[in-house]
Amino acid sequence: MPTPTTDGNSAHDVHGGLPITRRAANRPVPSADLLRAWYRDLILIREFEIRCMQAYQDKKIGGFCHVYIGQEAVAVGCVAALKPQDPLVTAYRNHGHALARGMKARACMAEMFGRVDGCAKGKGGSMHMFDREHNLFGGHGIVGAQTPLGAGLAFATKYEDEVINNGKSSRVTLCFLGDGALNQGAFHEALNLAGLMNLPVIFVVENNGYSMGTSIHRGTTQSHDLSSKALGYGIDATVIDGMNLLEVYHGMKDVVEKCRRESRPAFVDMRCYRYKGHSMSDPRKYRSRDEEAIWEQGDPIGTFEKFILDQGTITQDQIKSLQKEVKLEVREAVEFADNSPVPPLSDLYHDVYREPWGKYSGTSEPRMYGGALNPPTFRATREGDGLI
């Protein structure tokens, strides 16, 4: 059986990319406490997403739901390389980023359940996770839309530090995007502006090889060398093995430090694989089960677990107890979400404007407010009804 690969040219290499420089072997191993905390984050995200899939099938979660299973090392490693005050903005596959950033599982789950205790009071949903306390600026549902926002967050931190406070730029912004966003105009405009204006923003492409059902080779030029996209805008690029947490951490540490020091943008081709479909309704007919099986052998959690066991950082018993703890935490999050009230209907007209003119109840006709609470019931159209 071929080994899973993110850097070769085997039949199952979905990225077809150039080789990755490996860094972790030459670096000091992070402290045992840190390694254990990261392990806990990895299994928390995995467990959370498994329970999301169940809750979705139970119709507790509505709309679209994109799970992060397989990519956990990317969120955990990237966030570990940041400071808490560094802004983070991402796309719609964002539960992992929110949890890695420190959002409580219960707030994240309640949001997906559309409940009032969700991180956005149930108004954002699965694709739109926001957390001011943890500098998470969303969760954005339109592919690529978050890339100019990321440039703008970097613009603002630099402006605040340098223009308002006459100091030195101190923060970097991390902007996640999927490989599908590489083909959107907004991405290219954001890179051009970031390069032109020397903005301290890191564009991390979570390159899982597929934009929905389209393999990167079918949708993106230069898919074997995404670095060329960045180089075209004068931005340095780094390729990182996103299936290996230590590689993500050390690779990102370098990128973050350089970005912070030079106050310049950076681009990362983060090679990874999503084990599940694009969303919950995806039967994955565009790829083989063999391909998935091979990638699952290189599971980022299994790889990291083996590493910390080999290191003697953790024992089998400690792993078991952590797994139990995390299962309990996520189960509690689901119960919390299930018991959280639905938002009051009066919430519908809150947070539309910060400065409404009086009590905001819609600009068009204030009386519609009462009417909206009692929508008429419509009879389903029957055959022969015609289009009336």
Add this chain to the structure above:
Amino acid sequence: MSATQELEFRDAIRDAMSEEMRRDKRVMLIGEEVAEYNGAYKVSRGMLDEFGPRRVIDTPISESGFAGMAIGAAMLGLRPVVEFMSWSFSLVAADPILNNAPKMLFMSGGQFGCPIVFRGNDGAGGQLGSTHSWSVEGLFSNVPGIKIVIPSTPADAKGLMKTAIRDDDPVFFLESERMLGMKGDVPVGEDVLVKFGQALIRREGADCTLASWGRPVHFCMEAAQELAKEGISCEVIDLRTIRPLDIGCIERSVRKTSNLVIVDQSWSFGSPGSEVAAQIHQRCFDDLDNHVHRVHAEDVPAPYAYNLEQEYLPNTRKICEAVRSATYNS
């Protein structure tokens, strides 16, 4: 009455921006040609010299990129003023300005707002053809979460711009290239603001209410003057902002005149004009002597030829005809 100075429309906007930038370092101006070129229409003349390139920022022609970038900056607490050389060009930035700016506060459950001003030229009249002649209020007034300002005089332009910059919500500020050279008396003073949602009665009258905003307000004033010669007395209301909409002012006027003609330079289908008409029919059903009449841009793409463009837009002749019809004088 406080002291005034005579200013061109463009300079009134510039003064508002400059005063607010002196007052608050979080305010900056960004857009195409705003800095070194001094503004494609010279609105930002002199601002680069005063504030430097860190606060008056030239961008490449990249509306989607710099609009989105400014929204990201506003989420973090800056208060950007973004110039679109023309609102027609904002259409390539539709996703950031319609999907991000007005929805951020709501989607984040109140955590992140978007205190930003987008401003630029709106409307036809300069023979720029179909692509450059948008009256975007027709499209954008449909979207909750935005405030829409359309001033008709230099004084309002300054006072409303200052309010827009201090406002915590996204504001779309619609100027008219046709009016930038118009002169008018503008009150002096850093804190002379014009509140949103307060229409102004520009001319009092008894027989018919004319409600408009932006450039067509001046056509309404001309029409009112002409109709006065025929013995028809018109009340002209300048709405000044579309969102919020001061429907109460129109309602009170219609109760007095019993007739309403709305003049709106966007297309009629699903427009601010149709919204005002619907609301007035609902509120003043028993007060109206006739159905509400509307004068809009004709329902065709904006033409290039001078005569066709003049016929395409609301103009004094069409307004007079509508008022005569509404008041049974035709």
